[in-house]
Amino acid sequence: MLAEDRVRADTPGCASGAEPGPVFLDSAGSSLPPRVVLDTVVDHLRREAEVGGYRAANERLDDLAAVKSAIGTLINAAPSSIALSDSATRAWADFFYSIPLAEGDRILVSEADYASNAIAALQRARATGATVEKIPSDSTGQLDLDALSALVDERVKLVSVLHAPTNGGLVNPAAEATRIARSVGALVLLDACQSTGQLPIDVAELDVDALSATGRKWLRGPRGTGFLYVRPELAATMEPARLDLHSAEWTAPDEYRLAPDASRFEFWECDVAARLGLGAAVRYLLELGPANVYEAISARAEHLRKALPEIPGVTVRDIGVQHSGIVSFTVDGVDSLAVRDRLAEQNITVTVSRAGSTLLDMTGRGLQSVVRASPHCFVSFEELDRFVAAIAAL
Numbered sequence: 001m002l003a004e005d006r007v008r009a010d011t012p013g014c015a016s017g018a019e020p021g022p023v024f025l026d027s028a029g030s031s032l033p034p035r036v037v038l039d040t041v042v043d044h045l046r047r048e049a050e051v052g053g054y055r056a057a058n059e060r061l062d063d064l065a066a067v068k069s070a071i072g073t074l075i076n077a078a079p080s081s082i083a084l085s086d087s088a089t090r091a092w093a094d095f096f097y098s099i100p101l102a103e104g105d106r107i108l109v110s111e112a113d114y115a116s117n118a119i120a121a122l123q124r125a126r127a128t129g130a131t132v133e134k135i136p137s138d139s140t141g142q143l144d145l146d147a148l149s150a151l152v153d154e155r156v157k158l159v160s161v162l163h164a165p166t167n168g169g170l171v172n173p174a175a176e177a178t179r180i181a182r183s184v185g186a187l188v189l190l191d192a193c194q195s196t197g198q199l200p201i202d203v204a205e206l207d208v209d210a211l212s213a214t215g216r217k218w219l220r221g222p223r224g225t226g227f228l229y230v231r232p233e234l235a236a237t238m239e240p241a242r243l244d245l246h247s248a249e250w251t252a253p254d255e256y257r258l259a260p261d262a263s264r265f266e267f268w269e270c271d272v273a274a275r276l277g278l279g280a281a282v283r284y285l286l287e288l289g290p291a292n293v294y295e296a297i298s299a300r301a302e303h304l305r306k307a308l309p310e311i312p313g314v315t316v317r318d319i320g321v322q323h324s325g326i327v328s329f330t331v332d333g334v335d336s337l338a339v340r341d342r343l344a345e346q347n348i349t350v351t352v353s354r355a356g357s358t359l360l361d362m363t364g365r366g367l368q369s370v371v372r373a374s375p376h377c378f379v380s381f382e383e384l385d386r387f388v389a390a391i392a393a394l
């Protein structure tokens with residue numbers, strides 16, 4: 001069980017100085033960090049101002065190394081298989097643009113795939129003569145495993161598996177999809193941006209080749225952080241599309257040597273304060289007990305999934321079998337942006353997910369936009385009920 005009082009006391013954004021107090025339902029967008037994250041970042045920025053960024057970073061070398069250890073513990077990976085990044089998209093692209101592609105190669109994307117992934121796939125397909133194909137969804141709305149089995153052949157070089165989409169509660173059967181993809185030798189890149197921090201992630205069990213995630217969403221880290229996991233054999237053999245003096249070493253006038261592990265997917269320069277903040281966020285999650293946090297998120301989302309459909313005119317738009325902490329819905333006759341703005345007047349924060357972010361899925365379902373409520377473990381049930389009452393009053 002999660003100590004809700006402790007979690008709320010640890011979260012400065014929960015403080016209800018304002019009247020009415022805040023109801024924060026956007027952890028799928030950019031969550032509220034715990035105080036330890038805020039303090040870690042601010043303290044490091046202060047230190048940089050006192051002694052300069054290089055000395056400040058040198059003072060924290062152990063803590064910087066511990067960032068990857070903490071992430072490794074969370075996702076069951078060796079620290080050397082993790083590359084720190086500044087966003088999930090950058091992490092995804094760092095791996096994707098390094099995959100050799102040629103005319104006739106096939107890239108498969110999930111129907112729920114994220115716009116940035118699809119755009120990158122389309123760009124590379126144009127440049128190389130590869131094709132991009134959609135993996136259909138089954139009647140429940142999740143990735144169709146039978147369809148995937150029928151689609152794959154040895155020309156498939158990459159399967160982009162979207163674990164949990166940005167626009168709703170769907171959780172795709174990632175491990176099963178990975179098994180199918182790998183049976184023909186295709187690489188699997190898992191977009192775990194919306195699952196990391198709210199659902200169990202075990203890369204050994206999932207058996208993916210690579211995984212991308214962001215810091216600011218369910219992990220409650222700072223903005224401008226993210227990471228890439230790369231299977232150790234690949235991290236030791238794959239040539240990244242771009243290199244610098246950290247990802248490789250200039251060993252002779254016309255020679256360089258790649259870093260031996262996943263750090264070959266990193267550049268040298270980074271926001272050290274944000275990185276330390278990401279480490280603090282992951283350690284905080286590990287301290288609370290990830291299973292406790294996941295359970296608390298799920299209970300809150302289920303509370304909303306029960307309450308919202310009871311309001312006339314409200315339709316919950318979540319598809320699939322297993323559900324994440326993202327609850328998306330529409331309100332008849334009220335535009336999604338108007339819903340968001342009217343809730344904001346009452347200090348209730350939700351966001352709108354538009355068709356362009358998940359084009360295949362949204363156009364497939366004839367949706368222009370959905371309102372997205374994504375409660376983290378620090379949101380009280382009383383706050384959830386205030387949100388539900390505000391929707392009913394629309």
Ligand SMILES: *Cc1c(COP(=O)(O)O)cnc(C)c1O
Nearest residue numbers: 087088089114165166193194214
């Ligand atoms: C937010 C999101 C991303 C992108 O994350 P960034 O850190 O903004 O790059 C990728 N995939 C999904 C499913 C997302 O929801």
